[in-house]
Amino acid sequence: MDLQKKLEILADAAKYDASCASSGTTKRDSSNAPSTGLGSSGGAGICHSYTPDGRCVSLLKILMTNACIYDCHYCINRRSSDSQRARFTVDEVVSLTLEFYKRNYIEGLFLSSGIIRDPDFTMERVVEVARKLREDHDFRGYIHLKTIPEASQEIIEQAGRYADRISINVELPNQEALDKLAPEKNIERTQQAMGGIRYKIEEDKDRRKTKSKQHAPPVPAKQLPQKLRPYSPAGQSTQMIIGADDSNDQAILQQSNRLYSSYQLRRVYYSAFSPIPDASPILPLKAPPLVREHRLYQADWLLRFYGYSVDEIVPHHAPDLDLEADPKLGWALRNRHAFPIDLNRASKEWLVRVPGLGTRTVGRLLNIRRYTGIRLVDLQKLRVSLKKVLPFIITSDHTPTRHGLDSDQLRARMITPAKPEQLELFLPPVTDRLAKICAVTGQL
């Protein structure tokens, strides 16, 4: 099989992993190694392209092989699937990464693998790619390695030494769901592996902190030998598949909150299950609406940056997110007694709870109000949607009516009916076929 064909098969096999981030790692470049070094990273990531599914292409995201001894129903690579199999050599992945990088197609590599022979054998090959890139080619771009929780501690430790980020996918929010759809996976083992990775990352941070205190000046990270390189400096992340099982949003968000709090994950990615070729009979044929994935990301943001608890976002009487209203508006509508909020007096914690005000806008408002009172015209200048905020706020020149805030019509006025995605130019005229697709993709 030629390399281009392998690339096609193993990219096809990798596309269901949503993560493509290349941000948040240590700052480094190759300016001090003019003859050999290649690459730089650190700071914000760069998305080098976008595909028509709206997702960015930042990393070369491929599988080492799509052969797999596991049999997870939602996965295109499960052992009982008919999909065509291929397998890269270590050198093929190394050279594809370097050649793609030199043409500025990518920020680096995101390498994962189907499990062949056993977890350690598989991980060793994945780690060998990273080792060659770092040590033989002095590659300073971004590397994200997918880790198999069943692999040994030693090999996971090595992965973290070469990678900027390592990740383990929990896939589903609890063991019952795994038992049904991914019988070879064990959530406790996964959590222990995540705990072990967090422990290594923190131990390594402490070590570097005391090291740099002892020896001044500190040695720049890029000159450090392998043993002293920071351990997975961009942290760890995970992914949950949405809609393949019947877990509700409360179960999903509780698991996210548990994972963020317990293992200090940088991100939990939510991937709406999408139909795959050669699907397993026990999976739903219809994908969940993409908007559910979107609402989960919004809720995730509220958890991490806005100080909401899971119970506030999805209370027991409404365990699923409202698909029509974003979760912040949902909370405001359920807690109207907390409003209106005075933009000139309220604390930051309350300002960020106003529907239509993001953390950045709130930062600006706090800055501005030190010098001058906030009026509606100021909000307009900051491009705040007045329609969204007016019922909930007080400014120097505006006080909403209690009646408006308590009105039954408020919810209806606040939600904008979803617009259909513009499919002009590219698609044949709307037919039954298109209707069928929309039903399956859940696209609004």
Added chain:
Amino acid sequence: MQTITIERNFQSWRDAARSQLQLATSPDDVFWDDGTAEGGLFSAMETVPILVGEPREVRLPRDFVDLAKWVACHVDQDRWSLLYRIAWRIAINDERHLLNLETDNDVRRVYAMAKEIRRDRHKMTAFVRFRKTGINPENDREQFVAWFEPDNFIVELTAPFFKNRFTSMDWSILTPDCCAHWDGKNLSFTPGISKHEAPQTEDALDNYWRSYYSHIFNPARLKLNAMRAEMPVKYWKNLPEASLIAELTKKASLRMTDMIDAGVNESRAHVREKIPAGVPIFETHENRDPIEVLAQADSLSLKEIVDFGSTCQACGICENATQPVFGEGPEDADIMIIGEQPGDMEDITGRPFIGPAGKLLDDALELAGLNRSKIYVTNSVKGFKWKSTQQGRKRRLHDTANRGEVTKCKPWLLTELLKVQPRKIILLGATASKALLGNEFKITDQRGVLSNSPIAEKVVATIHPSSLLRIQDESAKQIETGRFISDLKLAKD
């Protein structure tokens, strides 16, 4: 009104602006000409500035200078006068906090320009595509060239990014305004060229890249607006992969309906029975009632007991924890130390007393002349009970187990006691003391050696080391630590 002639770069504007500010020239009285404006509209009105008194000292805040460097790259003709007006308002008109007022029209405009430059620069780092042209025969360095069309004058601003990233390659980035070149030693700039002057090279890797692009795309989820928002159509003409977009989008619907028409694969149903070698088998221990395990403790090894404990759901704490944490130490230990419950670090490592309180305990034991490796160290409750922090980064805060939970977990502790049968027991804190000595026990009143305890030959009750961590006052902390060590010493003989 006077015309000030400058070159089209930040330094030139800064030098001229500084002289004008020293003269306190009003922004309404100057016209900036960087040579790109059409016809010297104001040249006829040029007047010589009238110097009033000595030139004054002018200081501009650092964040303004940084902002101005970026805005200077903007194509908008008005940028020089806008920057000068802001500089004048800050330095002469004494509006020191001007840049904080994002609702001010000048400030809004200058930030909007800076944002456009940032975006333009970012898109340049993303969408420049190098094509390999050959290898330099003199030094074997690979040579690459790219054609790019930015919206603003950002080549000089962005070139260092490419220099630091692609240091080991020779490259040129050609644009209509300015071209940047790197040869491993020098970063140089030459005037811009037109697109037809740029070399039309083919690179075999572009085919691989296009293959990758079309196969990483998921046809089941079209989101064209999201794509266009981040990769505006104006860039498509220079991206090798963009020519595929129309075809991929059109075929997406067909691929989707084909997938649905094909339906599920009934012929190759899930083959759970034929599990290949190498698949890890997780022994799932049946969920046992801890009281039942305690009753059979005599016939079970400590290892078996811990295995049963791993799936315990008696109190529910472990559902939110990583794993239950059982004791650690020799099975025939003379001394057993019993704490409250595992904490954050104990939970992720599965080992008792290794977090901050554990370190304190280790130090205290050493000072008391006791060897931790000879002691069996465990907790009254095996799971970590916690709640999330609400503000800031999500972390776990210790949450004390209630009486019901302690009672439900107690059989595990009793099982450990039965297996280890220590001669001496040290109880750390209220939870451990109350679990074994009854709810009326008060550590503050009854601290020290307890006479005639039925649970071991000698029982010492003392505080939990985590309480020492909470003492703010340094001298009080030392006194309490001393008392803690003295208590530990009581278990020595």
